[in-house]
Amino acid sequence: MxxxxxxxxxxxxxxxxxxxxxxxxxxxxxxxxxxxxVRIFIGVIVLVLPWSSxxxxxxxxxxxxxxxxxxxxxxxxGVFSGIGLLNLWVAVDDTLxxxxxxx
Numbered sequence: 001m002x003x004x005x006x007x008x009x010x011x012x013x014x015x016x017x018x019x020x021x022x023x024x025x026x027x028x029x030x031x032x033x034x035x036x037x038v039r040i041f042i043g044v045i046v047l048v049l050p051w052s053s054x055x056x057x058x059x060x061x062x063x064x065x066x067x068x069x070x071x072x073x074x075x076x077x078g079v080f081s082g083i084g085l086l087n088l089w090v091a092v093d094d095t096l097x098x099x100x101x102x103x
Contacts, residue, residue, distance in 0.1 A: 035094075036095055039088070042084075043086075043091060046083055047081050047087075049084075051077060056068075
């Protein structure tokens with residue numbers, strides 16, 4: 001009989017092939033680009049929309065005159081534009097500091 005200590009066998013680790021790693025990196029890159037484009041698109045819309053005629057002539061709000069009046073105040077429009085500007089800032093910040101973040 002052998003007196004060697006028992007060492008359990010572990011399953012062999014599968015190494016990712018280089019093509020699989022490239023595909024994963026490509027998908028992460030595409031996801032990043034799409035996320036930045038969506039943030040910029042939404043940011044521009046929310047930044048510009050409160051100052052357009054569509055904001056005042058919205059058919060959904062015409063049946064609620066108090067809400068329509070509240071949304072026509074300059075401060076309310078400014079808050080919505082600020083949210084759009086913040087969204088644009090997040091998109092630019094993510095673009096400039098992409099490599100700094102670790103998941």
